[in-house]
Every structure is written in C-alpha cells, then in structure tokens.
Amino acid sequence: MRIVVDVLLFLPALLFQTTLSAHFSVRGVGLDLVAVLVASLSIVQGWIWGAVGGLLCGIVMDCVFGVAGYWSLQYMLIGLAVGLANDGARRERWVLPALTVFGACALRELPVMVYLYFVSAQVSWGYALLKVLAGSAVCTAVFLPVHWLIQRLHRWDVISAPSFHFHGRKW
Amino acid sequence: MRFTQGLARHKIALLACGAVLCLLVALFGLSVTGIFKLPFLENAVSFVITPVQGWISDAYISIRSNAEKKSTIAELNEQISMLTERNRQLEATVSQMSELQKENERMRGLLGVTEVTPDVQYIAASVVAKEPGGWFATFTVDRGEKDGVRKDAPVLNDQGLVGRVMNVTEHTATILSIIDSRAAVAGMVERTRDNGVCHGSLYVNSSDEMMRMNYLPTGSELNTGDRVITSGLDGIYPKGLFIGTVRSISRQEGEDDRYVVLTTAVDFAHIEDVLIMITQEGP
Numbered sequence: 001m002r003i004v005v006d007v008l009l010f011l012p013a014l015l016f017q018t019t020l021s022a023h024f025s026v027r028g029v030g031l032d033l034v035a036v037l038v039a040s041l042s043i044v045q046g047w048i049w050g051a052v053g054g055l056l057c058g059i060v061m062d063c064v065f066g067v068a069g070y071w072s073l074q075y076m077l078i079g080l081a082v083g084l085a086n087d088g089a090r091r092e093r094w095v096l097p098a099l100t101v102f103g104a105c106a107l108r109e110l111p112v113m114v115y116l117y118f119v120s121a122q123v124s125w126g127y128a129l130l131k132v133l134a135g136s137a138v139c140t141a142v143f144l145p146v147h148w149l150i151q152r153l154h155r156w157d158v159i160s161a162p163s164f165h166f167h168g169r170k171w
Numbered sequence: 172m173r174f175t176q177g178l179a180r181h182k183i184a185l186l187a188c189g190a191v192l193c194l195l196v197a198l199f200g201l202s203v204t205g206i207f208k209l210p211f212l213e214n215a216v217s218f219v220i221t222p223v224q225g226w227i228s229d230a231y232i233s234i235r236s237n238a239e240k241k242s243t244i245a246e247l248n249e250q251i252s253m254l255t256e257r258n259r260q261l262e263a264t265v266s267q268m269s270e271l272q273k274e275n276e277r278m279r280g281l282l283g284v285t286e287v288t289p290d291v292q293y294i295a296a297s298v299v300a301k302e303p304g305g306w307f308a309t310f311t312v313d314r315g316e317k318d319g320v321r322k323d324a325p326v327l328n329d330q331g332l333v334g335r336v337m338n339v340t341e342h343t344a345t346i347l348s349i350i351d352s353r354a355a356v357a358g359m360v361e362r363t364r365d366n367g368v369c370h371g372s373l374y375v376n377s378s379d380e381m382m383r384m385n386y387l388p389t390g391s392e393l394n395t396g397d398r399v400i401t402s403g404l405d406g407i408y409p410k411g412l413f414i415g416t417v418r419s420i421s422r423q424e425g426e427d428d429r430y431v432v433l434t435t436a437v438d439f440a441h442i443e444d445v446l447i448m449i450t451q452e453g454p
Contacts, residue, residue, distance in 0.1 A: 015220075015223060015224065015227055017303050018220070018224060018300040018301075018303070018311075019224045019227045019228050019231070019299065019300055019301070020227065020231055021301075021303035022301030022302065022303045022310075023231065023301070023440075025303065025305060027305070028304070028305020028306065028373070029305060030303060030305065032303065032304075047181075048181070048184055048188075051188050051191075055191065055195075059212070060216060060220070062209070063209060063212050063213045063215075063216035063217065064216060064217065064220060064224075064300050064311060065300070065302055065309060065311065065345060066213060066311075066337065066338030066340070066345040067199070067202050067203060067338075068198045068199065068201075068202040068207055068208070068209050069195040069196065069197070069198030069199030069200075069201075069202055070199050070202070070203075071304075072195050073192065073195040073196060073199055076188070076191065076192060076195065077192065080188055080192075109306075111196065111199065112304070112306050115199070115200075115203065116306065116352065116353075119203075119353055121352035121353050121373075122352045122370045122371065122372035122373065122374075122383065123306075123352050123372075123373040123374075124373065124374045126374070127373045127374055128373075131305055131306070131373075135305065
C-alpha cells in the first residue's frame with residue numbers, strides 16, 4: 001500500500017515539474033517538487049527507497065528532456081544523501097532533515113556546474129551561487145510542510161500496512 | 172556514529188548505489204556529447220506522458236490568458252484602429268517589396284545568378300514541457316520524427332529565432348533555445364553588417380541579461396536598438412532570422428572584452444507555440 005501511495009504522490013509531482021514548474025521560476029530559481037518528495041520519502045521510508053525512488057523519477061525526467069543521467073543522478077543523490085544522513089534519527093526532529101535537504105539540494109548542482117565549466121558555458125559565478133543557494137532554500141522551505149504531511153500520511157494505518165519485506169525492512 | 176552504523180549495515184546496497192551513481196555520471200557525460208541515447212525508453216515515455224503534458228500546458232495557458240483579459244471595450248477599439256493603420260502600412264510595404272523582388276529577379280536573370288533560396292517548409296508545434304532546472308533553457312514540443320522533424324532543424328516563432336532541435340524522438344523533440352548558456356548563433360548587425368557570435372548567458376545583473384554578442388569587429392559603430400539577425404555562417408540557421416536588438420554596449424577604446432547585450436526578439440518566458448523548419452538546404 002505504501003508503494004502505491006508513493007507512486008500516486010510522485011505522478012502529479014512529475015507532471016508539475018515537467019510542465020508548470022518552469023513557469024513559476026524566477027531566473028531559473030524555482031521549486032523542485034520531485035526533489036522535495038524524494039527527500040521526504042527517503043526519511044520516512046529509508047535511504048534505499050529514497051535512492052531507488054529518486055532514480056526512477058529521474059529516469060522519467062531524463063526521457064522527457066532527452067539527456068540520460070542528468071535528472072536521475074540528481075534525484076538519486078538527494079534520496080541517498082538525505083536518507084543516509086537521517087537514518088535512525090528521531091522523526092520529531094526538524095533541524096537535521098532541513099539541513100540535510102538544503103545540503104543535498106546544493107550538492108546535486110555540483111555535477112551540472114562541473115559540466116558547464118568544461119563546456120565553457122557563459123555562466124557567471126554570481127549566478128551559480130545565487131541559483132544554488134536560493135534554489136536549495138526554496139526546496140527546504142517547501143520541504144518542511146510537505147514532510148509534515150507525508151509523516152502524517154504514513155502513520156495512517158491503511159497506508160502504513162507493509163506490502164512486502166525486502167532487505168530486512170517492511171515496505 | 173549513527174551514520175557510520177547505517178553504512179556498515181548496508182554495505183552491499185551502498186556499493187550498488189555507488190556503482191549506479193558512477194554509471195549515471197558516465198551516462199550524463201556520454202549523453203551530452205551525443206554518443207549515448209535512450210531511444211526506446213524516450214519514445215515509450217514520451218508516447219505516454221506527452222498528451223497529459225499537453226493537456227496540463229493547455230489548461231495553464233487558458234487559465235493565464237483568462238486572467239490577463241482585463242482590456243475594456245474602449246482599449247480594444249483603440250487597439251483595432253491602431254492595428255488597422257499598421258495593416259495598411261504593412262500592405263504598402265509588401266507591395267513595395269514585391270516590386271523590389273521582381274526587379275531583383277530580373278537583375279539576377281541578367282547577371283546569370285542562380286536562385287539559391289531553399290524550399291523551406293514549417294511544422295507548427297506546441298510546447299508541452301520546459302526544463303525546470305534553471306541551468307539549461309530547453310523545452311519539449313509535441314512533434315517528432317514521425318512529423319518529419321530532424322536534429323538541428325532551426326526553430327522560430329512569429330517574433331523571431333527560438334533555437335534548434337537538439338534531440339528528437341518519434342513523438343517529441345527537445346529544443347535548445349538560443350538563450351541556453353551552451354548555445355551559439357552566428358549573428359550580424361542588420362544596419363552595419365558587422366558579424367559576431369551570439370551566446371546565451373546566465374549572469375546576475377540589473378538588466379536581467381539573457382544574451383550577449385561577442386567577437387564584433389574593432390571598428391564597428393553600434394547603437395542601442397540596432398537589429399541583430401542570423402548571418403548564416405554557422406551552417407545551422409539560415410541568413411536573415413531576427414535574433415534580437417542591441418540593449419547595451421560594453422565596449423571602450425582598447426578594451427579586449429567587447430560585447431553587446433541583446434534583448435531577444437522572442438519572449439521566452441511565455442513561449443507556447445513554435446515553427447520547426449523541416450526542409451533546409453543550407454544558408
């Protein structure tokens with residue numbers, strides 16, 4: 001049941017991200033709803049789920065925009081980093097998740113910046129810094145209420161009933 | 172401590188994740204250089220997702236255009252009279268140009284110059300997805316190989332040059348717009364005929380800069396408002412497509428880093444429909 005609910009959460013997020021997100025961004029800084037969901041579910045469900053979920057969402061985005069590895073690398077990094085950093089942490093705490101989401105959102109921009117540096121793209125350091133910091137801040141701000149909702153959702157009995165066991169963990 | 176315990180517990184899973192991450196880095200590198208593609212997967216995903224994206228984009232555009240409909244009847248009447256006047260002026264210009272074209276053909280005939288204008292056709296396409304990351308200015312349209320779209324085909328709209336086809340699947344095409352920081356277009360200042368290269372740019376400044384023109388000749392005397400068109404020297408875009416106008420000039424006597432900032436002809440923030448050139452025999 002959990003997986004079904006998570007897939008149902010990801011579908012509208014993916015559609016929003018590919019169609020509407022760019023309309024609401026200012027100079028390339030905008031909300032990445034898929035990243036927020038990957039981070040939140042990676043804390044709730046564990047880092048393996050976060051990494052795999054991020055990878056699958058990223059593959060869909062890669063197929064839409066025609067660059068293999070670009071989005072899948074970013075979302076898998078977020079799922080893995082946030083999930084590992086919060087593995088076993090108490091769920092009531094908010095500072096560590098918020099900090100790790102900010103850090104992971106900044107970290108995922110690194111491969112793109114390296115690529116843009118090597119192709120001599122006309123990107124200033126000022127823009128790169130603003131984009132990374134502001135983008136991560138927006139994602140962190142949206143992450144907090146979304147994470148609160150997802151935690152509530154996953155505590156609901158119907159949803160929290162495990163579908164199967166894998167790697168010694170209920171899924 | 173907790174973190175290291177977590178790592179020790181799932182060594183195999185972590186190693187697998189590390190391997191996948193390395194693979195993704197390699198795929199990204201190969202994909203941006205054009206060596207690696209996922210044609211089957213891209214076709215399958217675009218076949219399923221493109222119609223849904225089209226509906227969402229249409230719904231958004233419809234809501235936005237309804238919200239923007241604030242014009243009163245008086246304003247609309249004023250616009251109609253202004254457009255009627257503009258139409259008259261354009262009709263006069265077209266008639267004049269038609270005469271010039273005939274004269275040009277006669278002269279060409281006298282000189283024995285062969286007509287080189289290629290047979291150009293256009294396909295209209297709607298934008299269904301926009302790259303949300305902010306680093307790249309690419310978008311996806313709902314036309315693909317089955318409609319005759321080919322890689323590197325120039326893309327424009329009623330305002331001017333939009334970009335070129337970067338990637339094409341059976342049902343969709345990804346467009347690399349001219350404001351992408353990786354894009355370059357051979358441009359020419361229409362008035363002075365000075366050649367340069369127009370780059371998309373990502374800079375933080377007060378003018379909200381999106382495009383620069385570099386490598387202009389030392390002696391060129393440009394003014395703000397000068398029109399910049401494609402020169403055709405890059406072998407991708409045909410000559411004469413409107414790129415934008417000169418907004419500001421950053422050049423002084425003896426300065427090495429000389430460039431002009433352009434205002435693009437196309438409003439990339441509100442781009443909805445484009446035309447893809449499907450037949451082009453070269454500039």
